[in-house]
Amino acid sequence: MTDSIPSHQSVVTRFAPSPSGHLHVGGARTALFCWAFAKGRGGKFVLRIEDTDQKRSSDAASIGFVKDLLWLGIDFDEGPEYEGLGGGAHGPYFQAQRLDIYQRYFEQLLASGDAYYAFESADELATLRAEAKARNQPFRYTGESSRAMAPAEVKRRLAGGDAAVIRFHTPPGSITIHDEILGDATLPEGEVDDFVIRKADGFPTYHFAVVVDDELMGVTHVLRAQEHFNNSAKHIVLQDALKFRRPVYGHLPLIFNPDGSKMSKRDKDKVLRKAVSEKGLTAPPAGTVDPAIFSAWLKDKNTQLAIDAAQTLAQAIGAVLPEINVDDFRKSGYLPEVICNFLSLNGWSPGGDVEKFDREFLKKSFDLSRVVKTAAKFDRNKLLAFNLDAIQAMGRQDFIARVAAHGRDMHPEFMVKLTDAQFRSLCDASQERSKTLDDLFRTNTFITTSDDDLTWDAKAIAKFIVAGEPAGAVHLATARTILQECDEWTVSSLEAALKPFAESLGNVGKIAQPLRVAVCGGTVSPPIFDTLAILGKASSLRRIDRCLESL
RNA sequence: GGCCCCAUCGUCUAGCCUGGUCCAGGACACCUCCCUUUCAAGGAGGACACAUGGGUUCGAAUCCCAUUGGGGUCACCA
Numbered sequence: 001m002t003d004s005i006p007s008h009q010s011v012v013t014r015f016a017p018s019p020s021g022h023l024h025v026g027g028a029r030t031a032l033f034c035w036a037f038a039k040g041r042g043g044k045f046v047l048r049i050e051d052t053d054q055k056r057s058s059d060a061a062s063i064g065f066v067k068d069l070l071w072l073g074i075d076f077d078e079g080p081e082y083e084g085l086g087g088g089a090h091g092p093y094f095q096a097q098r099l100d101i102y103q104r105y106f107e108q109l110l111a112s113g114d115a116y117y118a119f120e121s122a123d124e125l126a127t128l129r130a131e132a133k134a135r136n137q138p139f140r141y142t143g144e145s146s147r148a149m150a151p152a153e154v155k156r157r158l159a160g161g162d163a164a165v166i167r168f169h170t171p172p173g174s175i176t177i178h179d180e181i182l183g184d185a186t187l188p189e190g191e192v193d194d195f196v197i198r199k200a201d202g203f204p205t206y207h208f209a210v211v212v213d214d215e216l217m218g219v220t221h222v223l224r225a226q227e228h229f230n231n232s233a234k235h236i237v238l239q240d241a242l243k244f245r246r247p248v249y250g251h252l253p254l255i256f257n258p259d260g261s262k263m264s265k266r267d268k269d270k271v272l273r274k275a276v277s278e279k280g281l282t283a284p285p286a287g288t289v290d291p292a293i294f295s296a297w298l299k300d301k302n303t304q305l306a307i308d309a310a311q312t313l314a315q316a317i318g319a320v321l322p323e324i325n326v327d328d329f330r331k332s333g334y335l336p337e338v339i340c341n342f343l344s345l346n347g348w349s350p351g352g353d354v355e356k357f358d359r360e361f362l363k364k365s366f367d368l369s370r371v372v373k374t375a376a377k378f379d380r381n382k383l384l385a386f387n388l389d390a391i392q393a394m395g396r397q398d399f400i401a402r403v404a405a406h407g408r409d410m411h412p413e414f415m416v417k418l419t420d421a422q423f424r425s426l427c428d429a430s431q432e433r434s435k436t437l438d439d440l441f442r443t444n445t446f447i448t449t450s451d452d453d454l455t456w457d458a459k460a461i462a463k464f465i466v467a468g469e470p471a472g473a474v475h476l477a478t479a480r481t482i483l484q485e486c487d488e489w490t491v492s493s494l495e496a497a498l499k500p501f502a503e504s505l506g507n508v509g510k511i512a513q514p515l516r517v518a519v520c521g522g523t524v525s526p527p528i529f530d531t532l533a534i535l536g537k538a539s540s541l542r543r544i545d546r547c548l549e550s551l
Numbered sequence: 552g553g554c555c556c557c558a559u560c561g562u563c564u565a566g567c568c569u570g571g572u573c574c575a576g577g578a579c580a581c582c583u584c585c586c587u588u589u590c591a592a593g594g595a596g597g598a599c600a601c602a603u604g605g606g607u608u609c610g611a612a613u614c615c616c617a618u619u620g621g622g623g624u625c626a627c628c629a
Contacts, residue, residue: 018629053628122627129626136552138625165627182556191554191625199627206629230555230624251556254622258562262622342563345578349564353577372564375622379562382579392592433591443590464589502588512588524590 011043012218015076016210019051021064022307022325025378026225026255026263028072029343033252034223035074036344036359036366046217047079047086049094050210052203057096068326072336073359078217090217095209102204105212105242106166106197114241115197117154117164118146140193143167166198168208168238175233180250180368182229192233207234215244223368226251226375250368253347254375263378268321269304275319285316323380333406333438334383338390342383346376356389388435399434400427406437414441417448425491425534429526446520447534451542456550457522464513464523465547472514473551479511480544489537491529498529518547 013034017027038045049063066082069075078088092098109115118141125141132139147169158164170193176186197208204212214222229251239246257263276298284294289309297305305313314321323329329339340359349372350357350365357365391399404423407415418426426447430440446454465472479498486497502508512528519540525531532540 016629050629056628125626132625133552138553140553140625163627177555179556185555187554193625196627201627203627205627210629225623226556227623228629231629233555253557256622260621345563347563351565353565355564355578369568374557376564377562379579382563385579388592430591432593435591439591508588510588516589520589522589526590528588 010220011038011041012046012220013038013043013223014046014048014214014217014219015069016048016050016213016224017065018053018056019049019062021062022265022327023065023068024263024265024325025323025329025339025343027065028068028074028326028339029255029346030223030225030252031069031074032072032340032343032362033348033366033371034221035076036362037221037223037368040363040366043220044077045075046088046090046219047076047093048213048217049080050206051094051096052206052209054201054203065326068330071330072326072340074340095204095213098209098213099202099204101216102198102209102212105208106204109168109197109241110166112241113169115166115168116143116147117149117158118143118167118194118196119157119162119164120146121163140190141167141195143169143194163200165196165200167194168197168234168241169194170234170237171241175236177229177232177236178246178249179229179232180248181371182226182251182373185229187230187233192237195234197238207231207238211235211238211242211244214247215239215242219247221250222247223250223252226254250371253372255346256375256377258377258379260377263324265324266304267324268307268310271321272305272310272314272319273298273301275314275317279317281317284313288313288316331410331438333410333436334387335390335402335437338383338387342386346378347372356386384435391434391437392432394431396428396431399431400424403427403430403434403437403440407441410438411441414445414448422447422534422536425530426526429530429534433526443524444526446522446525449521451539451546454521454543454546456517456547460517460521460523461547461551464517465551472517473548475505475511476514476518476544477548479515480541480548483532483537483541483544486537489533491533494532495529515544519543 015027015031015034017023023031035045037043047066047069051057063080063082066080070083070085075085078090079086079093081087086093106115110117129139146167172189174186174189175192176184178184195207196205198204213219232249232251236246238244255263257267261267282298283291289297289305289312293305293309294313297303304310310321313319321328323332326339330336337358340362341355341357344357344362344366345355348366348370349355350361351370394402400423404415404427407423415423426440426444430444434440465476468475478501482497482501483494486493498511499508502511505511508528513523516525516528516531517523519525519531519535526534535543
């Protein structure tokens with residue numbers, strides 16, 4: 001009865017997150033592996049929403065994370081209907097809509113004596129738990145008194161409206177979990193107590209819903225994060241009692257922050273709190289966050305600011321929040337194919353020194369035997385390096401198209417200020433130095449600043465305009481008169497015009513830096529001739545004039 | 552604290568199952584130099600790991616045990 005599902009049966013995997021507007025990178029990795037495993041074997045990938053927690057049901061309808069999944073190129077065969085995807089014969093795919101299904105199985109277990117009602121309140125249990133903790137003992141619910149309760153008494157209390165949960169009566173004996181990744185592990189008898197399978201509100205607990213749905217949806221392989229490992233024991237005893245098949249389990253190693261802490265949505269909040277306290281802020285900057293919400297948040301470290309509010313506040317105080325969600329990486333200009341590639345490498349590798357590959361390769365190659373047992377620390381540096389490599393490998397048109405799409409999405413105000421020709425020139429000048437699709441927008445704000453609003457960095461002025469013998473300003477003035485004479489304003493013509501003068505000074509740097517500072521306000525920009533060409537003649541001269549006047 | 556799991560460069564990992572070809576390979580980061588009109592990018596070098604202690608064996612990163620360290624889990628959350 002403990003046999004795994006036979007291999008000739010086609011593979012079905014599932015990704016079963018709580019409803020959320022955003023997909024966490026850890027979740028993305030799990031989804032990716034589930035997807036690759038099923039797809040690579042001609043099987044099905046099912047998406048199921050685990051929304052059995054009514055306390056969090058305010059956003060239960062929110063499955064915004066699906067857009068992140070699709071952005072990554074992870075599609076599903078069955079699941080909630082979403083933009084033409086989803087549906088399927090095993091729905092509904094929201095657990096909250098499957099209550100009648102669970103009820104049948106509750107009744108089955110109640111009838112067979114494998115489950116029973118229990119009337120302890122959450123408070124009572126919390127007290128017992130606290131006592132156990134104080135004694136450094138694990139708390140185990142044995143439920144002798146509940147099970148000893150006469151059926152008539154149970155009926156009476158139920159009829160009287162007493163709050164009750166249903167608990168599963170875990171049979172005696174040790175429980176062995178077979179795991180394709182970790183191997184076998186045996187939990188001694190008594191480790192799994194009589195856990196709750198139906199809450200007082202009538203909803204199933206996670207353990208129960210998972211077991212029923214996996215069976216009904218034909219799930220053959222359960223791939224999930226290692227934090228669920230011990231839960232498998234509960235699922236196994238439930239499957240046995242319900243006479244269900246056992247799926248093959250594979251528990252994936254966790255993904256951590258570089259410092260070893262668990263990567264979580266709260267990391268953003270932590271960074272934000274730190275920035276706020278460093279700045280000594282007691283009230284939110286005007287126009288960012290509601291002051292009442294802000295002070296409530298500040299008071300209670302256990303609360304988190306809503307994601308949008310956190311973002312605006314961070315922006316206002318110049319804090320950079322860590323990327324945690326897939327959407328954060330999208331906004332930062334990472335490519336979805338690179339994220340998939342990199343995520344795959346956290347916990348798995350194809351071997352043979354191969355580490356750059358696409359989703360098709362992953363589908364074909366992914367297998368459980370090469371999944372690593374140890375947790376990985378998420379290395380943003382390496383991700384960034386992969387992203388750079390992918391960008392550099394792109395064709396010119398492809399790069400322009402993708403940067404433009406990113407720009408329309410994330411920086412519309414930037415896009416409207418540039419002509420098509422300017423934008424293409426900027427792309428050409430930026431591709432080889434772009435680590436993300438966002439770099440070009442962040443590092444070239446001088447282009448969209450109007451000529452008369454441009455300000456200069458004092459250090460840059462001191463070093464490249466004021467200093468020198470003769471001063472940079474002198475060369476700048478000379479360069480200006482040369483530029484004035486240029487009728488053709490292209491990269492090559494500008495270079496040709498300025499080269500002789502630059503060489504007479506020794507090297508191009510003598511003139512490039514003063515010019516760069518004058519037209520950009522700082523020391524960093526695309527190559528100087530590209531920069532001048534993109535700005536155009538009128539703008540370039542005007543900026544040089546203003547710079548010279550400002551001295 | 553109980554239980555469970557894990558342990559190769561700073562990081563992701565290859566090698567481990569089927570001991571010798573490993574004085575341990577790749578990648579990111581790091582250091583040095585080169586190139587250079589800034590920032591990047593690029594090129595050439597370099598440093599860097601089998602947690603510790605016992606076994607087994609002619610021989611161990613690879614097998615066994617212990618120790619240490621890390622993680623997970625002990626909810627009417629998933």
